Amino acid sequence: xxxxxxxxxxxxxxxxxxxxxxxQVMAPFRGRERDSYYDLVTxxxxxxxxxxxxxxxxxxxxxxxxxxxxxxxxxxxxxMWDAQATYDIPKLAxxxxxxxDIAGLFHLDRFFLGKEYRxxxxxxxxxxxxxxxxxxxxxxxDISKSCFCVxxxxxxxxxxxxxxxxMDLGAEFMxxxxxxxxxxxxxxxxFRKGTQAHVDKRHAVLNDARTHFKERTSWFSAxxxxxxxxxxxxxxxxxxxxxxxxxxxxTYVCPACTCFTVSxxxxxxxxxxxxxxxxxxxxxxxxxxxxxxxxxxxVHDRRNRRFFRKLSHYFIQxxxxxxxxxxxxxxxVCHGDIGMPSVVEIIRRAxxxxx
Amino acid sequence: MSSSSTQNIYLPKPATVYKIxxxxxxxxxxxxxxxxxxxxxxFKSSFKSGQICQISFFGIGEMPLSMPPSPTExxxxxxxxxxxxxxxxxxxxxxxxxxxxxxxxxxxxPMEEYYGKNLIFVAGGxxxxxxxSVIISVLANRDKxxxxxxxxxxxxxxxxxxxxxxxxxxxxxGVECHLTVDRGAPGYTxxxxxxxxxxxxxxxxIPVEDxxxxxxxxxxxxxxxxxxxLALGLKEQFIISTMERYMKCAxxxxxxxxxxxxxxxVDGPVFTYEQILRLGEGI
Numbered sequence: 001x002x003x004x005x006x007x008x009x010x011x012x013x014x015x016x017x018x019x020x021x022x023x024q025v026m027a028p029f030r031g032r033e034r035d036s037y038y039d040l041v042t043x044x045x046x047x048x049x050x051x052x053x054x055x056x057x058x059x060x061x062x063x064x065x066x067x068x069x070x071x072x073x074x075x076x077x078x079x080m081w082d083a084q085a086t087y088d089i090p091k092l093a094x095x096x097x098x099x100x101d102i103a104g105l106f107h108l109d110r111f112f113l114g115k116e117y118r119x120x121x122x123x124x125x126x127x128x129x130x131x132x133x134x135x136x137x138x139x140x141x142d143i144s145k146s147c148f149c150v151x152x153x154x155x156x157x158x159x160x161x162x163x164x165x166x167m168d169l170g171a172e173f174m175x176x177x178x179x180x181x182x183x184x185x186x187x188x189x190x191f192r193k194g195t196q197a198h199v200d201k202r203h204a205v206l207n208d209a210r211t212h213f214k215e216r217t218s219w220f221s222a223x224x225x226x227x228x229x230x231x232x233x234x235x236x237x238x239x240x241x242x243x244x245x246x247x248x249x250x251t252y253v254c255p256a257c258t259c260f261t262v263s264x265x266x267x268x269x270x271x272x273x274x275x276x277x278x279x280x281x282x283x284x285x286x287x288x289x290x291x292x293x294x295x296x297x298x299v300h301d302r303r304n305r306r307f308f309r310k311l312s313h314y315f316i317q318x319x320x321x322x323x324x325x326x327x328x329x330x331x332x333v334c335h336g337d338i339g340m341p342s343v344v345e346i347i348r349r350a351x352x353x354x355x
Numbered sequence: 356m357s358s359s360s361t362q363n364i365y366l367p368k369p370a371t372v373y374k375i376x377x378x379x380x381x382x383x384x385x386x387x388x389x390x391x392x393x394x395x396x397x398f399k400s401s402f403k404s405g406q407i408c409q410i411s412f413f414g415i416g417e418m419p420l421s422m423p424p425s426p427t428e429x430x431x432x433x434x435x436x437x438x439x440x441x442x443x444x445x446x447x448x449x450x451x452x453x454x455x456x457x458x459x460x461x462x463x464x465p466m467e468e469y470y471g472k473n474l475i476f477v478a479g480g481x482x483x484x485x486x487x488s489v490i491i492s493v494l495a496n497r498d499k500x501x502x503x504x505x506x507x508x509x510x511x512x513x514x515x516x517x518x519x520x521x522x523x524x525x526x527x528x529g530v531e532c533h534l535t536v537d538r539g540a541p542g543y544t545x546x547x548x549x550x551x552x553x554x555x556x557x558x559x560x561i562p563v564e565d566x567x568x569x570x571x572x573x574x575x576x577x578x579x580x581x582x583x584x585l586a587l588g589l590k591e592q593f594i595i596s597t598m599e600r601y602m603k604c605a606x607x608x609x610x611x612x613x614x615x616x617x618x619x620x621v622d623g624p625v626f627t628y629e630q631i632l633r634l635g636e637g638i
Contacts, residue, residue: 074413078454081413085363117606120361259610262603272413290439314616
């Protein structure tokens with residue numbers, strides 16, 4: 001991977017160049033207090049792009065796997081429904097995607113594209129998506145109390161799977177190219193070669209950033225073992241389940257969740273749009289069948305599902321990584337405090353008590 | 356990431372229903388074929404016993420259905436009970452009506468594994484639908500298998516389905532076919548009792564060595580039959596069933612049919628009882 005140095009005042013020129021190349025650029029902006037969100041960059045808001053900011057709750061996953069997406073339109077003629085696939089694939093760039101979200105997208109790549117069946121909608125979105133990773137180095141703004149990417153080994157700076165990576169070194173930024181498309185940017189003279197001092201500075205900044213995580217220890221490996229071996233007792237899952245209010249929030253903010261449901265909408269006489277949208281395994285209807293039989297009737301059976309899916313050895317083997325990227329969003333949005341770090345802790349305590 | 360060769364796996368193809376047969380109350384069989392002969396040919400040559408299809412009714416939704424026909428038969432059909440919105444739409448169809456289908460999906464029964472073995476089929480109610488496919492395939496290659504026994508139970512005499520097939524199986528050489536109903540009715544002369552009671556009938560001898568048992572039916576029947584079979588000495592890895600789950604995509608993406616570590620749609624729906632136990636979310 002090649003790296004270059006750019007002046008602090010020039011870093012947003014990457015956004016300008018992406019826009020010139022025809023990308024719609026999504027970047028983080030600040031609202032009041034903790035609020036932050038991704039929005040489309042325009043001439044008007046370009047200077048308000050928040051480089052350092054708390055990671056927006058609504059993850060950039062949606063730029064590859066939209067929250068709701070029309071997949072086909074069917075029209076009826078002479079009693080026959082003719083279904084045509086519809087693709088609404090904007091040429092998008094995400095400027096400022098955090099390392100955890102980059103890891104989340106890579107997880108989605110493996111899930112949607114790495115199996116016997118490839119998902120063509122995801123594939124098309126992904127082909128048209130340019131990713132600029134922003135390394136989390138500001139202890140006040142970037143690293144929230146729930147961040148734990150140091151435990152999942154997905155941050156604070158992504159190692160791969162981005163087109164460009166930007167890291168704040170103080171007066172200057174280091175820009176790393178992860179793909180040929182990213183490297184093409186380095187033709188611009190505003191990027192200059194770095195020195196050993198820059199590399200040393202990068203290490204120093206990252207080492208310092210790592211010390212600012214509040215959740216610095218997590219017993220993931222032990223929990224993976226307990227869950228994979230079925231060592232977690234039913235009563236432990238029940239204890240987790242009773243704290244779940246079945247809002248589905250953890251799933252909707254998760255950068256690595258993939259489940260969706262499909263729904264039809266009649267939009268005109270003899271015209272039906274078929275949509276797919278995110279779904280959450282905490283909902284009772286997620287597994288309920290037509291006859292009313294629900295194999296996961298109890299809340300804790302459904303809650304158990306989320307953690308089993310993310311942490312069992314089998315799925316890690318299948319996808320070559322945990323389906324948790326340490327963004328900490330579930331911990332921040334959960335009303336019952338059963339986000340990932342809490343559940344890891346609950347299981348660790350319960351299982352060591354029984355050991 | 357080249358999309359040039361990627362197929363859209365979610366796009367269903369138009370098909371036409373040409374014959375509808377009433378089976379039992381709320382259950383009908385729908386004979387259909389794809390409108391595109393090429394698609395029909397591809398489907399016929401690829402589908403295996405035990406696989407499933409996704410049936411679409413635009414404006415209503417999509418549902419998975421198991422495939423009762425055997426690849427050895429010419430015609431393709433679904434048998435379905437009217438339960439939810441999609442199956443109600445299916446039941447509202449008349450011959451000549453069109454709908455959309457995609458598939459086949461799932462692992463299907465690994466038929467070669469069963470060569471040279473004794474086969475026991477135990478079905479309850481509409482659980483006979485997925486097993487019919489294997490039974491027909493087995494009977495079409497009868498010499499490849501040892502003893503073949505069919506045990507089928509239903510709640511009452513009017514709920515016995517595939518009557519034509521049952522009559523044939525009862526008469527067929529080299530097949531033992533035992534039927535029972537939970538509750539008898541005037542004029543009914545056959546066995547009365549749960550399907551497990553058939554194992555204890557005089558003259559019925561279930562081989563334990565070299566035997567595969569196929570069990571399909573409502574969860575309650577499944578649990579009791581499994582108990583009976585294990586008590587007879589059968590091993591978990593030789594008891595086979597098909598799992599039914601809510602599904603949206605049937606290609607391992609939507610996440611609804613996930614059972615422990617397996618996706619019912621791509622890793623199933625055919626599982627051994629040993630696998631079902633290991634998956635941990637069972638029946």
